[in-house]
Amino acid sequence: DILMTQTPLSLSVTPGQPASISCKSNQTLLHSDGRTYLYWYLQKPGQSPQLLIHEVSSRFSGVSDKFTGSGSGTDFTLKISRVEAEDVGVYYCMQSVQLRLTFGGGTKVEIK
Amino acid sequence: QVQLVESGGGTVQPGKSLRLSCAASGFSFTKYAMNWVRQAPGKGLEWVALIGYDGSFKYSADSVKGRFTVSRDNSKNMVYLEMNSLTVEDTAVYFCARPLRYFAYDGLDVWGQGTVVTVSS
Numbered sequence A: 001d002i003l004m005t006q007t008p009l010s011l012s013v014t015p016g017q018p019a020s021i022s023c024k025s026n027q028t029l030l031h032s033d034g035r036t037y038l039y040w041y042l043q044k045p046g047q048s049p050q051l052l053i054h055e056v057s058s059r060f061s062g063v064s065d066k067f068t069g070s071g072s073g074t075d076f077t078l079k080i081s082r083v084e085a086e087d088v089g090v091y092y093c094m095q096s097v098q099l100r101l102t103f104g105g106g107t108k109v110e111i112k
Numbered sequence B: 001q002v003q004l005v006e007s008g009g010g011t012v013q014p015g016k017s018l019r020l021s022c023a024a025s026g027f028s029f030t031k032y033a034m035n036w037v038r039q040a041p042g043k044g045l046e047w048v049a050l051i052g053y054d055g056s057f058k059y060s061a062d063s064v065k066g067r068f069t070v071s072r073d074n075s076k077n078m079v080y081l082e083m084n085s086l087t088v089e090d091t092a093v094y095f096c097a098r099p100l101r102y103f104a105y106d107g108l109d110v111w112g113q114g115t116v117v118t119v120s121s
Helices: none
Strands: A004-007 A010-013 A019-025 A038-043 A050-054 A067-072 A075-080 A089-095 A107-111 B003-007 B010-012 B018-025 B034-039 B045-051 B058-060 B068-073 B078-083 B092-099 B108-111 B115-119
Touching: A004 A089, A010 A019, A019 A038, A019 A089, A019 A107, A038 A067, A050 A067, A050 B108, A075 A089, B003 B092, B003 B108, B018 B034, B018 B092, B018 B115, B034 B068, B034 B078, B034 B108, B045 B068, B045 B078, B058 B068, B078 B092
Parallel strands: A010 A107, B010 B115
Antiparallel strands: A004 A019, A019 A075, A038 A050, A038 A089, A067 A075, A089 A107, B003 B018, B018 B078, B034 B045, B034 B092, B045 B058, B068 B078, B092 B108, B092 B115
16 A cells, blocks of 8 residues: 655644645555645544645645645645635645545644 | 535445445446445545446555455436445545546546444444
């Protein structure tokens, strides 16, 4: 299985300030079809995960442009330009280049 | 609207069985593979099983292989997870989730609200 490693484990952010989360995989997420199967999710307290970013950098429908995904191969980043109270929760990266989906351990974002 | 609704969770003793259901609506169910993902209390997300759009392809995590069986009934827009020989480590919220694209094994864009399974003596 592909191991997904997220850092940091937690972030405490002042409202309006940016935040950045790293996700590294131990195998390339670039498929032979040319797509890179890396996703970002936010799980707000008491809710199901919600898709933010698909294929590294494409924002899902309705997702704010303050969320930006970047990276390639095995090294990826999610940036939040201005963290607000509604962004609190746990952020997960996930790969689907293999059928056995695997998730990062999560990064908990809270407001200072 | 596109929706997934899980049911069937509950509290069971170790070694017992439970069957989870997931009702899909609002999309062309027969075109999509479906997944089960679980989340133990206070822990992260763990993929459990995948079933292809027509049910002919099934794949499961090593942690549940031989104990859990995924199935679907396309005439009813339902996905199921039959869980046998349950252990305390299977205690979790179980989500069903749909891939982003049809006829693809993809990232997941639609998730149910989850159903809670507690295995305890």
